[in-house]
Amino acid sequence: MIGRLNHIAIAVPDLAAAAARYREGLGAQVGQEQVLAEHGVRVIFIDTGNTKIELLQALDGNSPIAAFMARNPGGGMHHICFEVADLAAAIKRLTAEGARVLGDGNPKIGAHGRPVVFVHPKDFDGTLIELEEV
Numbered sequence: 001m002i003g004r005l006n007h008i009a010i011a012v013p014d015l016a017a018a019a020a021r022y023r024e025g026l027g028a029q030v031g032q033e034q035v036l037a038e039h040g041v042r043v044i045f046i047d048t049g050n051t052k053i054e055l056l057q058a059l060d061g062n063s064p065i066a067a068f069m070a071r072n073p074g075g076g077m078h079h080i081c082f083e084v085a086d087l088a089a090a091i092k093r094l095t096a097e098g099a100r101v102l103g104d105g106n107p108k109i110g111a112h113g114r115p116v117v118f119v120h121p122k123d124f125d126g127t128l129i130e131l132e133e134v
């Protein structure tokens, strides 16, 4: 069911500073900032050729990552995103396996303009999983 690793997300306290570290320190190709108001974050993607790094910062205290940042003020690994061909089938399969698909269980449109869902970290060994339909 899962395909390529689309991205690894790192939550950061200061998006511009984190992007500069990747650009200046690691010579990374840093993309443009995107504000994803419906997701409560602003993001910058870094394309590594084989996958992407998603740097993300909470827009405000209502962000779904606000509590994560309160627990990890310096930032940290936040989620990994796998590609799937059929998100509806993935949701059905995960739900049947007892995993919690977050929100109302329906896909939202993610940063790449494609449908995504998230699965509770407690259902995957402490790792927040995002699935993106491609």
Ligand SMILES: CC[C@H](C(=O)O)C(=O)SCCNC(=O)CCNC(=O)[C@H](O)C(C)(C)COP(=O)(O)OP(=O)(O)OC[C@H]1O[C@@H](n2cnc3c(N)ncnc32)[C@H](O)[C@@H]1OP(=O)(O)O
Pocket: 009, 036, 039, 041, 054, 056, 064, 065, 067, 068, 077, 078, 079, 081, 102, 103, 109, 110, 111, 112, 116, 118, 120, 121, 122, 126, 127, 128, 130
């Ligand atoms: C979609 C746009 C973009 C894209 O790629 O296209 C993005 O990726 S946007 C990314 C931001 N959006 C989301 O993360 C949406 C899904 N996340 C959530 O709904 C919440 O963050 C949630 C429910 C996973 C956690 O919310 P919160 O931290 O407020 O809940 P709790 O404090 O009750 O935590 C419960 C429990 O889970 C642990 N936790 C929380 N976040 C993570 C994480 N990222 N990785 C691992 N574990 C996590 C937290 O520590 C609690 O554990 P406990 O042992 O009970 O203390």
Ligand SMILES: [Co+2]
Pocket: 007, 009, 054, 079, 081, 130
């Ligand atoms: Co993501």
